Amino acid sequence: MSKTYQTLLFPETRPPAALRDSTSSTFQENLSLPVHRWFRFSAGFSAPWVETVILEQDDRPVQVLDPFAGSGTTILAAESVEVAGVGIEAHPFLFRVAKAKVERTDDIDKYANLVKHVIQRATAIRTQTDHYPDLIQRCYPRDVLEDLDRLRRSVEECREESGEWNLIWLTLVGILRIVSPVGTAQWQYVLPKKQKKLPRSPFHAFSSLAQTITKDLHSLKPVSSNSQCRILQGDARVCENLPDNWATLVVTSPPYPNNYDYADATRLEMSFFGEVRGWGDLQEAVRKHLVRSCAQHVPESRVSLDEVLESEFLEPIRTEISHVCHELARIRLTKGGRKTYHLMVACYFHDLAQVWAALRRVCKSPSTACFVIGDSAPYGVYVPVMEWLGRLAVASGFRDYRFEKTRDRNVKWKNRKHRVPLCEGRLWVHG
Numbered sequence: 388m389s390k391t392y393q394t395l396l397f398p399e400t401r402p403p404a405a406l407r408d409s410t411s412s413t414f415q416e417n418l419s420l421p422v423h424r425w426f427r428f429s430a431g432f433s434a435p436w437v438e439t440v441i442l443e444q445d446d447r448p449v450q451v452l453d454p455f456a457g458s459g460t461t462i463l464a465a466e467s468v469e470v471a472g473v474g475i476e477a478h479p480f481l482f483r484v485a486k487a488k489v490e491r492t493d494d495i496d497k498y499a500n501l502v503k504h505v506i507q508r509a510t511a512i513r514t515q516t517d518h519y520p521d522l523i524q525r526c527y528p529r530d531v532l533e534d535l536d537r538l539r540r541s542v543e544e545c546r547e548e549s550g551e552w553n554l555i556w557l558t559l560v561g562i563l564r565i566v567s568p569v570g571t572a573q574w575q576y577v578l579p580k581k582q583k584k585l586p587r588s589p590f591h592a593f594s595s596l597a598q599t600i601t602k603d604l605h606s607l608k609p610v611s612s613n614s615q616c617r618i619l620q621g622d623a624r625v626c627e628n629l630p631d632n633w634a635t636l637v638v639t640s641p642p643y644p645n646n647y648d649y650a651d652a653t654r655l656e657m658s659f660f661g662e663v664r665g666w667g668d669l670q671e672a673v674r675k676h677l678v679r680s681c682a683q684h685v686p687e688s689r690v691s692l693d694e695v696l697e698s699e700f701l702e703p704i705r706t707e708i709s710h711v712c713h714e715l716a717r718i719r720l721t722k723g724g725r726k727t728y729h730l731m732v733a734c735y736f737h738d739l740a741q742v743w744a745a746l747r748r749v750c751k752s753p754s755t756a757c758f759v760i761g762d763s764a765p766y767g768v769y770v771p772v773m774e775w776l777g778r779l780a781v782a783s784g785f786r787d788y789r790f791e792k793t794r795d796r797n798v799k800w801k802n803r804k805h806r807v808p809l810c811e812g813r814l815w816v817h818g
């Protein structure tokens with residue numbers, strides 16, 4: 388395959404994003420791209436950059452794996468440059484988002500007719516909004532919530548197992564933040580006190596996103612012409628349902644050990660659809676499936692630091708990680724919040740060591756893995772994330788690792804909880 392940057396999903400020719408520093412770790416570029424723009428995922432990374440990484444592989448055929456698929460960026464990029472791709476995502480809601488995008492429909496007329504039907508039917512539906520949880524009541528004025536409720540009931544009435552219906556569902560998901568007048572832009576947080584200017588009405592926003600989706604579908608090659616790309620609901624620590632020696636390239640971005648809570652990130656959407664009632668339901672519905680990268684995931688009552696540190700998975704970094712975790716255990720006692728960062732750090736590397744072991748099984752020898760990752764400093768204690776992940780990769784059977792920094796973080800001191808300089812970049816693992 389020639390190394391062209393003129394690709395299927397991203398029609399205009401552009402210089403390789405890999406050459407432009409700092410872009411690989413943000414979703415910003417994707418917001419103007421077909422398919423990617425259907426759902427804004429601020430924890431996502433750049434699709435054009437993933438394409439360049441795939442195209443730069445010399446050994447063919449390339450078979451791409453993303454064990455932390457998120458909104459499906461890597462797999463859409465694989466589709467775009469016509470190589471096989473499998474994404475694994477453990478978050479049940481994000482899995483459905485990625486699947487709706489990657490395994491979308493070729494029957495554009497059926498999707499367009501369903502959109503019309505849903506809107507027509509919705510206008511006649513008697514609405515009932517009292518049952519929505521408090522978060523939803525605070526995020527939408529009554530008239531907006533009534534329209535959203537009509538659309539939701541109408542979408543649910545025509546539910547079926549099909550790519551078209553999955554896209555209808557995604558169309559509704561995609562407008563939920565757009566039509567809220569409160570601050571929902573910061574993906575993880577909903578800020579009911581922060582007002583946005585003139586959000587669009589739900590019916591208008593739904594039609595408008597449906598038009599964008601229809602336009603994008605027309606601009607793409609039929610998805611059935613490339614059935615080698617798919618999204619699986621599963622656990623990166625196991626990579627179940629993937630055969631041994633399958634992947635030649637891994638392009639991924641795991642959660643960082645920085646307390647970002649992926650379960651909380653979709654609380655608005657999952658609350659709207661009745662999948663959780665509140666924050667308390669997130670552990671059972673979402674968090675228990677994920678690698679442990681936030682303190683909420685590791686309450687003291689459930690995790691024994693000594694047991695985790697004694698695990699064979701942590702053997703390659705045991706001395707250093709024990710030191711950091713014990714330091715965090717000491718510092719937390721001096722803090723009001725007493726966050727369990729000591730447990731989070733231990734569990735995070737334990738889980739990521741399992742990921743490397745699973746990747747060693749499903750990757751060919753040799754193969755390449757690229758992790759977009761950043762370091763962290765909970766309570767100001769530095770955690771050398773890239774170095775430890777690299778060492779765990781080598782201990783699981785890969786040959787070597789190298790870190791390519793793309794940007795500094797935490798260099799503007801104002802309002803920061805600590806002053807430890809951090810960075811972000813790509814951890815390349817070979818072998």
Ligand SMILES: C[S@@+](CC[C@H](N)C(=O)[O-])C[C@H]1O[C@@H](n2cnc3c(N)ncnc32)[C@H](O)[C@@H]1O
Pocket residue numbers: 428430431432433454455456457458459460461475476477478481621622623624639640641642649676677678
């Ligand atoms: C940084 S995001 C990936 C974003 C993705 N690169 C994109 O562009 O959309 C990390 C993802 O890993 C997922 N995740 C966390 N633990 C997981 C696990 N054990 N197995 C699979 N996915 C997991 C999270 O739900 C989240 O979607």
